Amino acid sequence: MSRTALIVIDVQESFRTRPNWQLVNHPDIAERVDRLVRAARVKDDLVVWVLHSEPGTGGAFDPALGNVRLLDGLEPLPTEPIITKTSHNAFTTTNLQQLLTQHGVGEIVVCGIRTEQCCETTARVGSDLGYEVVFVTEATATMALAHWSIREQASVDEILADSRTLTAEQVTERTEYALAGRFATIRTLDELTGVPVSS
Secondary structure, rough: OOEEEEEEOOOEEEHOOOHHHHHHHOOOHHHHHHHHHHHHOOOOOOEEEEEEEEOOOOOOOOOHHHOOEEEEEEEEOOOOOOEOOOOOOOOOOOHHHHHHHOOOEEEEEEEEEEEHHHHHHHHHHHHHHEEEEEEEEEEEEEOOOOOOOOOOOOHHHHHHOOOOOOOOHHHHHHHHHHHHHOEEEEEOOOHHHHOOOOO
């Protein structure tokens, strides 16, 4: 019988240093993820922690600046692997697949930041690699998304004022539409932890 692994993606301080963090849909993402982590440990599932790093860039994900670390409240156990990626998905630039194979994992549960970016991409790649994928949208976080033509230079006020901006809810909904029934099964926090989510 194969095991399940909880993949915790990029729940790191880097995001909180950016101005658009004020637009995040789940500022309590660390608490949401911690619920999944605690439930996974009870079931003896593997928990894998993933951090995103962009060395030498001088940006929020440059490890030299000290923000490539988990948000407060998240504490890996000594037995839980922590891997660092430099691609959007958690497989391409890491040994994640080998880790999962070593532990007999056939199903992965995906949570973290950002919903439509590293989480969705990991879910898609995981599905293509043959894993059963569970996507816990409630335990992901994202922000309002500016139109591609202004994204790099837009301020928070400009993002909010632009009629082309997608809200975090719209971004999340599109991710669910794209993943469900094709790349992943969407599950709720309640389903996986048995404890109601506080709103």
